[in-house]
């Protein structure tokens with residue numbers, strides 16, 4: 001079977017849902033995250049994880065298993081996990097303001113003390129939720 005290469009934006013079909021990549025949001029340890037628009041016009045984020053033959057598949061499975069059980073307003077919502085030959089896709093809620101660390105450091109002029117308190121309180125609520133639900137793994 002041909003391996004699926006997801007390098008340049010192109011329309012992808014994940015279980016009958018068509019996604020139109022809009023732009024690259026960033027890259028992490030496993031692959032690249034794209035902003036996409038689904039067939040209903042909803043903007044979402046899709047993380048692509050290249051199956052490099054190492055442990056990516058197992059690590060992604062662990063991440064998805066835990067994340068799919070997390071439903072909280074301060075945690076980016078997991079939507080679905082798809083696999084095509086050579087690549088895994090994780091679709092999720094689009095965080096409109098992007099990466100929090102970048103937001104805090106690059107937009108520091110907007111980050112008033114009250115906004116910082118608000119962000120810290122949201123983070124603590126999310127961490128507390130994860131602990132209450134026993135979904136924290138010590139490594």
Ligand SMILES: Nc1ncnc2c1ncn2[C@@H]1O[C@H](COP(=O)(O)OP(=O)(O)OP(=O)(O)O)[C@@H](O)[C@H]1O
Nearest residue numbers: 025026027028029030033045076093094095098099
């Ligand atoms: N749901 C999202 N909404 C908006 N931007 C996102 C979203 N997810 C990721 N990004 C952007 O893409 C970048 C890479 O995300 P990614 O999750 O791949 O890397 P990471 O956070 O370093 O995690 P890891 O390497 O552990 O997978 C982030 O830093 C952020 O800028």
